Amino acid sequence: MATWSNLNLQNSASPLMEQIIFFHDHTLIILLMITILVGYIMFNLFFNKFINRLLLEGQMIELIWTILPAITLIFIAIPSLRLLYLLDELNNPLITLKSIGHQWYWSYEYSDFNDVEFDSYMTPVITMTPNNFRLLDVDNRIILPMNNQIRIMVTATDVIHSWTVPALGVKVDANPGRLNQTNFFINRPGIFYGQCSEICGANHSFMPIVIEVFHLNFINEYM
Numbered sequence: 001m002a003t004w005s006n007l008n009l010q011n012s013a014s015p016l017m018e019q020i021i022f023f024h025d026h027t028l029i030i031l032l033m034i035t036i037l038v039g040y041i042m043f044n045l046f047f048n049k050f051i052n053r054l055l056l057e058g059q060m061i062e063l064i065w066t067i068l069p070a071i072t073l074i075f076i077a078i079p080s081l082r083l084l085y086l087l088d089e090l091n092n093p094l095i096t097l098k099s100i101g102h103q104w105y106w107s108y109e110y111s112d113f114n115d116v117e118f119d120s121y122m123t124p125v126i127t128m129t130p131n132n133f134r135l136l137d138v139d140n141r142i143i144l145p146m147n148n149q150i151r152i153m154v155t156a157t158d159v160i161h162s163w164t165v166p167a168l169g170v171k172v173d174a175n176p177g178r179l180n181q182t183n184f185f186i187n188r189p190g191i192f193y194g195q196c197s198e199i200c201g202a203n204h205s206f207m208p209i210v211i212e213v214f215h216l217n218f219i220n221e222y223m
């Protein structure tokens with residue numbers, strides 16, 4: 001989860017989020033190179049005494065500063081497309097979780113089982129225990145197994161919400177009258193926090209998401 005003064009992305013809990021972080025760092029390095037180059041050129045433009053009274057056109061330099069950025073963009077576009085298609089790839093999920101956005105809470109359905117559905121409300125500050133995180137904990141958590149492909153269906157009943165869990169690299173809009181799908185593969189156990197990220201009304205900030213992730217062997221020990 002995000003902790004105090006963490007300005008970077010959260011640590012990933014899924015291979016897809018890992019790829020997203022790699023792409024973010026890759027793009028940031030390119031951005032840094034551009035900033036340094038442009039900064040250096042501007043610095044030199046300001047601090048020299050050259051003049052060019054008779055300048056009308058410069059075909060060659062215009063060719064260079066058109067083609068160079070175009071090539072640079074390709075180095076961002078290709079990995080971006082790779083990531084886009086990677087995020088959409090779903091094969092043979094173990095379970096499907098349906099998450100429904102309401103004003104202002106999430107409800108969940110484990111569609112593979114009969115009648116497994118529940119609401120997930122934020123824990124109010126007055127009922128918090130020292131173990132709770134303010135504005136981030138809920139009364140009923142989602143429970144999912146690690147090391148398995150998981151499908152999630154997202155929808156809403158009233159306005160647009162967004163089911164967003166940064167550590168898993170998941171951010172899907174929940175639209176009324178429409179069913180969105182995404183997938184993730186959680187590769188470590190733990191508790192992962194998310195929040196609605198579509199401005200959905202007065203209590204938009206108060207509909208967090210909590211996922212409890214366990215190893216499947218855990219079940220065998222208790223059965």
Ligand code: CUA
Nearest residue numbers: 161196200204
């Ligand atoms: Cu639901 Cu913002």
